[in-house]
Amino acid sequence: MTIQEALEKTQQLGTSDETINHIRNAGLLSVVLPGGVLDFNKKKSQKLLQLLKAVGGADLSMGxxxxxxINALYLIHLFATQEQKERWFNDAGEGNLFGVWNAQPDNGLQINCSNNIFTLNGNKTFCSGTGYVTRALVTGNINSDTVKGYQMCIVNTAAIPETQINKSAWKPLGMQSSDSFTINFDNYSDSTDNLFGNEGDYLKQPYFTSGSIRFAAVQLGGAEALYNETICYLKNQNRINDTFHIARVAEMTTQIEAGNNWLRQAAAYYDRWYDDDEYIKKLMAYTNMTRTAIEKICTVVIELSIKSAGARGLNHPYKTxxxxxxxxxxxxxxxxxxAFADIGKFVIEQEAGIENIWNDSNGFI
Ligand SMILES: Cc1cc2nc3c(=O)[nH]c(=O)nc-3n(C[C@H](O)[C@H](O)[C@H](O)COP(=O)(O)OP(=O)(O)OC[C@H]3O[C@@H](n4cnc5c(N)ncnc54)[C@H](O)[C@@H]3O)c2cc1C
Incomplete structure (x- = not known):
């Protein structure tokens, strides 16, 4: 199965076991592993964001x-020991789907350790891909004799009883099929070999903040899909010669291209700056601008699309x-x-002035 075929299947089938099989068969679960086409060591952010955008464009929940x-494998790449990397990358290579489940209600998740065994207690919300994800990167507060802080671990989801998964509270406006359920992890236990990174690594910068360019890429994929669907609708209705529709298509085109430019530049800066301490804050500010700009772009595309599609276009059988x-x-x-406020703070803090702040080149020529 080629990547293109897997994307077409994703678009047709939406989020399902079958779709994930196609994604697996196209090699997309192992694409970032060592030696893979988008191996994290190769600094391929440009292509990675394009791939995320394409999956989001095929189906936003799947995206x-x-x-x-991808986020889970990146955190493992950054913070796991060599032995853990080999074990979990091997799991991914064998077709296990990973996820990152960090969002939590106020009381969050507690991690207790005893005799090389850790036990979890508490809840996580927005656990996307529940039922599909077999290895979940879960965060929680650890409080042992030697370690205190925010800790990552990998959970084998097959060991979570079905009765601890709350599906009934998942009644969202959209993204229903992402199955982002609430999970109670009480009494889950495993070997401490499955705790990884130092406490606080999950929040380490620039990774924590700059990871937002990956969800922004998925969002932009959704906006492009909506834009394409709107144009198809207008063509089917024979309304494409109307000046107002033409103007809205022009505006959507401009917005989408602006989003692509943001992604391109953010990817270039990510690969250039993420491992240089001098540029950490600058990268965080740039990626905060990117996610903020793409959120606005997507909102504008939604408004323009709704206006062109009208009530009829916002109804079955259209996907709008x-x-x-x-x-x-x-x-x-x-x-x-x-994220938005941090952009302003970063700029105001610049004692050397803000001339050419985002531009590495010297002078005009
Ligand atoms: C479809 C979907 C899938 C998701 N899947 C996952 C997943 O798999 N794993 C995961 O970990 N998370 C997941 N999330 C959760 C996501 O990471 C966020 O936690 C969640 O979207 C936060 O949304 P919110 O608007 O309710 O946030 P809030 O943080 O409540 O923000 C709402 C508003 O309040 C503001 N605000 C935030 N904090 C404060 C504060 N302290 N004081 C005052 N104002 C504040 C914000 O700026 C914003 O304007 C998912 C979210 C969605 C929508």
């Missing part, structure tokens, strides 16, 4: 789940209404106000 898989609901909901990502 969200796939992004979680689902695309709108999914995208609108998926635009809600953590700490959007704080």
């Amino acid at each position: 969200r789940i796939y992004e979680g898989h 209404e689902q695309l709108v609901r999914d995208l609108y909901f998926y635009l809600r990502q953590p700490a959007s106000d704080a």
